[in-house]
Every structure is written in C-alpha cells, then in structure tokens.
Amino acid sequence: KAGVTQTPRYLIKTRGQQVTLSCSPISGHRSVSWYQQTPGQGLQFLFEYFSETQRNKGNFPGRFSGRQFSNSRSEMNVSTLELGDSALYLCASRDRDRGYGYTFGSGTRLTVV
C-alpha cells in the first residue's frame, strides 16, 4: 500500500505570492488533516477534511485554506505569503471507520524569502 504522498517536497516562494500544496492520502482513507511545523510554534493543526467537507479548523488566518476532492486528495493554499509562513507542512490521512491512528506524509518544506 502506498503511503501518504505530498508534493512538492521543497518550495521557495517570495513574500506576497501564493502557494498550493498537494496531498494524496492512502487509498481508502477519506480523512485528511494538515499541520504546520515551525521551530517556534511546534506542530499546529491547520484543518481536517472528510468526504470533501472541512470538519475542523485550527487557529490560522483566512489566508490559509484547503479543499478535498472526490478521490480524497487534498490541497492547501496559502495566499499573500509572509516570512512567518516558512515551515514544514505535513499532511496526514486515516481510515476514520477503523480507528484514530494517522499516517503522515514526508511533508513540504516551504521557505518564504
């Protein structure tokens, strides 16, 4: 079974630009969550999608958005990038019907210059 795939692995963007990150969950997993990891704030929850609906949202500004497609693949978008958005963005999927363990992707490392 393939794992959670995140693309791209690395990204460098300029302040003010926008960025879209992609996540393909494990086949059969309909729940996809996104997390931001920074040295200062640690691992923080961004949002969770299940069956194309956002079920939970973390305390991030509206510049952070996401969506989930009918095949469970998910994208997150950050508009008007700020230097503080530089982080490792992690996607996780799980089979909600079978339990609570999450499988994480390797992440996308975003650097805003």
Place this chain on the structure above:
Amino acid sequence: SQQGEEDPQALSIQEGENATMNCSYKTSINNLQWYRQNSGRGLVHLILIRSNEREKHSGRLRVTLDTSKKSSSLLITASRAADTASYFCATVPYNTDKLIFGTGTRLQVFP
C-alpha cells in the same frame, strides 16, 4: 495555547538503556498517541492509548495514561541508536478529530 508539554526537552542515553518521556495535556481526551520524527521528516505513528486504558505495550514501547493527572509517559526499553529521533505526544480532544501535539522530546542514543 492548547499545546501539551513534554519533559524532558532532550534526553541522551547509551544503547541498551531505557528512555522515559513524559507528556502533560490540558483538555479531556478521546485518546492519546505517540509519534516519532526523524530529522524534520514526516511523523511515524507509534502507539495509541484510549482514555479508558491505563497502560499499553507494543514491542519495546510501554505507554501509560493517567487521565486524572492529564499525563502520559512513553518508555522505550533497551534503546538502540536507531531510536534517535524526536518523540511527540498528541491528544485527540473529546468530540474532535484533530491532533494537539506536545512540544516534543529529542532523544539521542549513543552506540
């Protein structure tokens, strides 16, 4: 912040020794999970303990949960150099599906 605290922040031991990490959290939970992260890569799920469980084992891992004290501990027995990584506890608060992570413990195991 809802974030949990982990103690110690860093731990250095020799191969063969046991490593114990502690986690405290703030809210009522459905379950608590432990994850490992190698060098800023993705997180690997290690073990899950439900709120009505007190102890759980998986191979060399032993997890305890005390909901009255809102705390958990992870014990890794007979540590190996390959166990070198950061370890995070994560709680799933009651009635949500999100993970609230602790601050992490950086474990270094010397051969």
